[in-house]
């Protein structure tokens with residue numbers, strides 16, 4: 001079984017749901033407490049044993065490259081002022097044994113197209129995907145680490161899923177499954193954003209995937225799908241015709257930080273856990289008469 005050492009983190013979308021904040025700033029750089037949301041994705045990847053992080057970026061996304069680069073002047077300034085904790089926090093963004101690779105998606109043609117932009121770096125090997133918008137907070141190990149365990153047991157592609165209540169399901173890729181036991185099952189079909197009435201289940205796909213490289217060949221020849229975009233879900237649907245794919249209901253809480261409500265919830269949930277401001281935030285919330 002081939003080991004998974006590479007993750008693709010797509011970050012070339014326009015982030016229109018966050019305008020005007022995202023007019024000149026990438027939504028992936030919006031902070032959750034004191035770290036940009038994309039840093040949580042990189043940390044989850046590193047914790048899962050990833051060695052190469054492939055960021056897909058576009059115009060106006062230079063600050064993502066800068067964030068994962070060394071900041072000599074800043075570190076020198078902090079060193080001169082003996083602010084060692086801050087130096088540590090800046091240097092620990094990505095460990096030195098992890099490579100950060102940046103690839104441009106010239107036009108935002110959809111998530112499937114963004115993933116296909118990593119094709120030259122993904123040879124014939126399985127790889128992971130983390131959508132940085134989906135911040136997953138788990139008390140045990142991270143979502144991608146949980147999925148790596150499943151992959152290491154089965155050798156098959158695996159998608160993270162969660163149960164979605166009511167009409168919200170029509171905003172997700174939705175799966176039909178057989179024998180869902182111990183949070184794991186074989187996917188029968190997958191469909192992007194089905195109407196609520198015809199959704200095949202309440203299991204929505206969230207932003208974590210481990211996929212066979214064959215999906216790259218498929219994405220290269222896919223026509224645009226839902227919303228006129230090249231959809232990763234359509235690529236996975238084609239991959240299902242060639243190989244088994246498992247769905248795994250991960251342990252943890254997901255925040256959709258690409259939406260305003262999810263972003264605010266993530267800041268509150270992680271803020272209350274912060275050693276620096278957690279207690280004060282909880283006391284403040286208790287005092288409010290919302």
Ligand code: UTP
Pocket residue numbers: 010011012013014015016017018056105107108109110111113114131132133258
């Ligand atoms: P989204 O559809 O949530 O991102 O894609 P978006 O298009 O930026 O958001 P809105 O709807 O306009 O607010 C999920 C992830 O895929 C990336 C996005 O940057 C985000 O991290 N993406 C999406 C790309 O990299 N390229 C694309 O063409 C589309």
